[in-house]
Amino acid sequence: MTNINPISIKYCGFRTIEDAKFAATLPIQAIGFILVPNRKRTVSLEQVAEILPHIPKHIQTVGVFQNPSLVEVSEAIAIGLTMIQLHGQESPSFCQQIKQRWDIPIIKVFPESKIEEISFFKSYIDIILLDHAAGGAGVPIDWSRIPSAKAIADQNSVSLWIAGGLNETNIADLYHNYEIDGIDLSSGIEIDGQKNNQKMIEIIERMDRHGKVRK
């Protein structure tokens, strides 16, 4: 086993109070909301504002954007989201502006083909998320790029989380074979496009068997 540490878990793409409340009963570190327009999991700020009072403070609430304006980011922070995920072609200077204005944790997404760009962002981001540019497609990334990404993450003192098609059948392979700090799932905790409580539990149970759940 490469990684002996517990792993942070983000469950993403919530649309209902009921699903988010259930997820928040589990030992996860973050819950994500898709604020990218016209996607199947897109929610409005009004919907997120109704969900947030049901999420305990120890769980980070993440607004997921693709190439947002600073105004959109400020509106998300104003309703109480505690973390910003940038899932587009945002520049280092854009991340810097968010950090300087709000000092909020930032997850920056990098497709495997862009990991060499990570060092330009190092002072402005907190978590590197290796994922597909599109996001939420349920398709695994090329895991062979994870060791290079981890080396760059370590050099820059940021965490490395992995997304893309993770589910109860492949997460053990991931954390047994690669050193990572967190995982992010959406399709893998759904059945027929709906969040599924049993799937959310199954991921935690499998990880717990290997001492991987952060408690």
Ligand SMILES: O=C(O)c1ccccc1NCC(=O)[C@H](O)[C@H](O)COP(=O)(O)O
């Ligand atoms: O989930 C979406 O629909 C989505 C749309 C646009 C940008 C990002 C999106 N998701 C971001 C996430 O953090 C997902 O959890 C991550 O991509 C993993 O998704 P999946 O492969 O379905 O597990």
